[in-house]
Amino acid sequence: MAGSLQRSSIRMIRRADAATLGQAGADLVLETLAGRPAPVIGVATGSSPSPLYKELAGGTDDFSSVTWFALDEYVGLARGHAQSYAEVLRREIVEPLGLDPATMHVPDPHSEKLDEAGARYEQRIAAAGGIDLQILGIGRNGHLAFNEPGAALDSRTRLETLTEDTRRANQRFFDSLEDVPTHCLTQGLGTILEARQLLLIARGREKAEALARALTGPVTPECPASVLQLHGNVTVLADDAAASLLA
Template sequence: MSAGTMDHPAAPLLQILDRAQIGPAAAGLVLDAFSARPAPVIGVATGSSPSPLYDALADTQADYRHTTWFALDEYVGLPPGHPESYAEVLRREIIEPLGLDPRSVHLPDPHRADLQAACDDYEGLITAVGGIDVQILGIGRNGHLAFNEPGGALDSRTRVEVLTEDTRRANQRFFDSLDSVPTHCLTQGLGTILEAGQLLLIARGKDKAPALRAALKGPVSPDCPASVLQLHGRVTVLADTAAASLL
């Protein structure tokens, strides 16, 4: 399914919008996928950047009964039901506002004794539904995509990842202290992400500007995992003026 196998993939389509426009614009792109396939499969990202999209989707009258959703990642080490686990974040931001059947929203299982087996099973589940039609993405300050930190393989699959100090500090605001932030996670790999039919990256805020510039204008390199966007061919980037300030 990946457009990343193209000899000359099209450059990411960049739209610079006012903050208030990003949610509705992103929702429009996701809803287009609903009309293109009877049972669309949507990949979802957590974090502050995609939140306006989920708010906008909740405001629509769309029928989500036949949709399937896959999360990009999940923390390892948090107890079930922890409010900052991505399972709980998705419950608050997507499942309940959109009226989804919880069984239609999937995350890699961080509570399995064999974490790599959990990752392999997650890959198999994505394959079993025919792949992801639209993958929603954010971008980390260090250029990470999902929780693929700098230095990893550009063709990686779903796996256990060690979170960098920068990523943990960026996420500290959701926890009581830095010590409370998990050190490990399960994440879709860059190779997994590139197999989605379409990628939708949302970038908001001045702190994302250097990473967005490296992702879109720099070399394709493990130093900036998000630079793999250049390899796909069907990428839309919605950025506010602050995030796009260095482009």
């Protein structure tokens, strides 16, 4: 499944440091905004896309026409918890860009029926006209959003169980491993593939193996990020460390 046609559709941009990586990502976002009257941007959380958001916040561009959709959200955290992705996005995007909070959509982890919450999120994305540009990170086990190894390549927004590796990777944001949630709501791989353009940002040596598997290995549920090879419009921004295993 991972033929040269799919791989040739992935544009690789390599930068030495976080600042230049963030600038390249911001340029791509602004290109998307310029080409559409009411753009829809999908946003990821984590350390990799943070330089991009800082670059956007440092400019003077108008984001009032943009609708935003988060990739995922933890299940089990109290409303307003500092590490909930709703709060992270408020701190990193909504307030710095001066957005109307109503334009930022996040899966509802407090719904009594989480399967219905996933379906409602899919409907909300569709009602907005679909996502024009989806910003992504990659987990060190190859997960995309919170689609862990084994996730169906056509999966939709749903409840997902986080692996021990993912929870340990995110422990740095919490007081202890026990505080890291065990479940989340995440856009599915099929949902992500429907975005018109994908932007994957990878930073750090610990992402190098996963990035190489995603871009040069077989398309397989064991490396969820390998679905990038099935999309026709992908840009990968990687620092030297993350790209170190790529030719």
